[in-house]
Amino acid sequence: MKKKGGFKGFLFFIILITILIIIGGSNVLILILSFVVSISIVIFILKIIDGIKKLLNINLDANKQKTVGIVEKESVKINPEIYSEPTNLKNTSQNKLEKRQKYLHIALNNNLTEAKNIISEIPDSRRILIEVGTPLIKTYGIKAIEEIKNYAPNNYIIADNKCVDLAPREVEMVALAGANASTCMGIAPIETINSFIEECQKYNIDSIIDMMNVPNPLLVLKKLKAVPNIIMLHRGVDETHFSKEKQIPYYQIKQIKGSYNVFIAVAGGDTIQEIRKAVFNDADVVVVWKSFYKPTKNILKIANLFLDEIK
Amino acid sequence: MLSKKSKYLQIAFNKSLEEVSQMINLLPPSPKIILEAGTPFIKQYGREGIKFLKGIWSEKVGNKAYVVADLKTMDRGAREVKIAASGGANAATCLGLAPIETINEFILNCKNLNIDSMIDMLGVEFPFEILQKLKTLPDVVILHRGVDEYENNKQKQVSYNQIHRIKGTYNNVLISTAGAESAREVLSGFFNDSDIVIVWRSFYENPQNTKEIAEEFLKLIK
Numbered sequence: 254m255k256k257k258g259g260f261k262g263f264l265f266f267i268i269l270i271t272i273l274i275i276i277g278g279s280n281v282l283i284l285i286l287s288f289v290v291s292i293s294i295v296i297f298i299l300k301i302i303d304g305i306k307k308l309l310n311i312n313l314d315a316n317k318q319k320t321v322g323i324v325e326k327e328s329v330k331i332n333p334e335i336y337s338e339p340t341n342l343k344n345t346s347q348n349k350l351e352k353r354q355k356y357l358h359i360a361l362n363n364n365l366t367e368a369k370n371i372i373s374e375i376p377d378s379r380r381i382l383i384e385v386g387t388p389l390i391k392t393y394g395i396k397a398i399e400e401i402k403n404y405a406p407n408n409y410i411i412a413d414n415k416c417v418d419l420a421p422r423e424v425e426m427v428a429l430a431g432a433n434a435s436t437c438m439g440i441a442p443i444e445t446i447n448s449f450i451e452e453c454q455k456y457n458i459d460s461i462i463d464m465m466n467v468p469n470p471l472l473v474l475k476k477l478k479a480v481p482n483i484i485m486l487h488r489g490v491d492e493t494h495f496s497k498e499k500q501i502p503y504y505q506i507k508q509i510k511g512s513y514n515v516f517i518a519v520a521g522g523d524t525i526q527e528i529r530k531a532v533f534n535d536a537d538v539v540v541v542w543k544s545f546y547k548p549t550k551n552i553l554k555i556a557n558l559f560l561d562e563i564k
Numbered sequence: 565m566l567s568k569k570s571k572y573l574q575i576a577f578n579k580s581l582e583e584v585s586q587m588i589n590l591l592p593p594s595p596k597i598i599l600e601a602g603t604p605f606i607k608q609y610g611r612e613g614i615k616f617l618k619g620i621w622s623e624k625v626g627n628k629a630y631v632v633a634d635l636k637t638m639d640r641g642a643r644e645v646k647i648a649a650s651g652g653a654n655a656a657t658c659l660g661l662a663p664i665e666t667i668n669e670f671i672l673n674c675k676n677l678n679i680d681s682m683i684d685m686l687g688v689e690f691p692f693e694i695l696q697k698l699k700t701l702p703d704v705v706i707l708h709r710g711v712d713e714y715e716n717n718k719q720k721q722v723s724y725n726q727i728h729r730i731k732g733t734y735n736n737v738l739i740s741t742a743g744a745e746s747a748r749e750v751l752s753g754f755f756n757d758s759d760i761v762i763v764w765r766s767f768y769e770n771p772q773n774t775k776e777i778a779e780e781f782l783k784l785i786k
Binding site for chain 2: 362387388390391392393394395396397414415417418419420422423426438440441442444445448465466489490491492494495496
C-alpha cells in the first residue's frame with residue numbers, strides 16, 4: 254500500500270511542478286515558491302487519502318475481531334454436550350433501541366409453549382421487545398433464551414436475569430444465548446453493577462438496571478462508573494399484589510432524563526390506559542406482562558392497540 | 565430440614581454439570597455437607613440443574629441429601645419457590661433487599677411446600693431492620709459478602725459481629741455465612757458461631773483443597 258501511495262505522490266508532484274513552471278516562466282523566486290507550495294499540497298492530499306484508508310481498515314478489522322472473539326470464547330468455555338449452539342448468536346446493530354421511538358416490552362413468564370403461542374400471534378414489529386422473564390430462566394435455564402430467540406429471531410430479546418452478583422458470568426451466558434439486553438438489580442452492590450455494565454459493553458448488548466425497591470435511582474446512578482443504556486422503573490409483582498397503594502414513580506422519569514442520556518422503561522401495568530399514562534410521562538419503553546390467570550388475547554389486544562395508537 | 569444442634573458445610577456449585585459430577589466424587593459422603601445450586605448454575609440449567617445435583621448427591625448420601633437452590637428471589641416469591649421445590653431442593657434463597665411483600669410471600673410458600681427458607685443479606689447493612697418487618701421468621705439468615713464486591717474491594721469483610729446479635733434476639737434462626745475462601749475463614753465462621761459456612765471459590769481453583777476443608781470440617785464437628 255505504501256509503494257502505491259509513493260508512486261501516486263510522485264506523479265502528482267511532477268504534474269504540479271510542470272504546471273507551475275509553465276505558469277511561472279523564468280522567474281526564479283516564483284519557481285521556488287511554487288516548488289514549496291506544490292510539496293505542501295502533495296503532502297496534504299496524501300494525508301487525506303491515508304486517513305480515509307485507515308478509517309475503512311479499522312472498521313473492517315473491528316468487525317472481524319468481534320466475530321472471531323465470540324466464536325473463540327464459545328468453543329473454550331461452553332461444554333458442547335450440554336450447550337447446544339444457538340442459531341442466532343450475533344447481535345446486529347439493527348437490534349439497538351432508537352431515540353424518539355416508543356417501545357412495548359412484553360414479558361413472558363409462564364412456560365415455553367405459551368411463549369411460543371404468544372410470539373406467533375403478536376404483530377411483527379421492531380417496536381415490540383420480548384422479555385424472557387426470570388421464572389422462565391430459572392425453570393429452563395439458558396435454553397429459555399435460545400428457544401425464544403428461535404421463535405422470534407427478528408425481535409429484540411431481553412434476558413431478565415436480575416443479576417445481583419457474579420455479573421461477568423451472567424452477562425456472558427445470556428449474550429452467548431442470543432439476548433440483546435440483560436438486566437441487573439439497582440439494589441445489587443455497586444461493584445456488581447459496574448462490572449455488569451462493563452461486560453455488557455464488551456459483549457455489545459444493552460445494559461438494563463432494574464430499580465425495583467430503590468427509593469432514589471439517581472443516588473445509584475451517581476455512584477456508577479459508566480451510565481447504563483436503560484433504566485427500568487419497577488414495581489414488583491408481589492408489591493403490586495399485596496400493597497396496591499404503591500405507585501409507579503412517574504415523576505422520576507423526567508428527573509433521570511434531565512441528568513442522564515438513558516432510555517427509561519416503566520412497568521406500566523396491563524391496561525392501555527396505564528400504557529398511555531407511562532408514554533405521556535415520557536417513558537421510552539413500557540413493560541407489560543401476561544398475568545397467569547388472564548387469557549392470552551389480552552396481551553395481543555394491548556400489542557395491537559399500542560402499535561395503532563402510540564407512534 | 566436442618567438441625568439447630570449441628571454445624572453444616574455448604575458447598576456452592578457454579579460451573580458446568582460435568583465439573584459438578586467430577587467434584588462431587590471428591591467429597592466425603594456426609595449429610596453434614598450440603599450442596600448449593602448456585603445462581604449462575606440455576607440460570608444456566610434451570611430446574612434440571614437442581615434435579616441433577618439432588619440426584620447425584622442422593623446417590624452418595626442417601627435420602628439425607630440436602631440441596632439448596634440459590635434462587636436469589638427478588639420478585640414473584642410464590643412462583644420461584646415452586647420452581648425450586650419441584651426440582652427437589654430442600655431449601656431456597658430470597659434476597660433481603662427484595663420488597664418485604666416478596667420476602668413474606670417467599671417464607672410462606674417455603675413453609676407450605678415444606679422446604680427451608682433462607683434470606684440472603686447480600687448488600688444489606690442492617691439485617692435486623694429487615695427481620696423486624698417480616699410476618700414470620702425465615703429458617704436461615706445468610707450473611708453475605710458478594711463475589712464482585714470482594715473482587716473489587718478487598719476491604720469488605722464478612723460481618724461476623726451480626727451473628728450473635730441476630731441469635732440473641734431470634735433464637736430460632738440458623739445463621740449461614742458466605743464468602744469464606746480458605747480453611748482459615750471457614751474455621752473462623754464456625755468459631756463465630758455460624759451454623760452453616762458456605763465455600764465456593766477454593767473449589768474451582770483447587771478441588772483437592774476443598775476436599776481437605778471438608779474432611780477437616782467433619783473431624784472438627786465430631
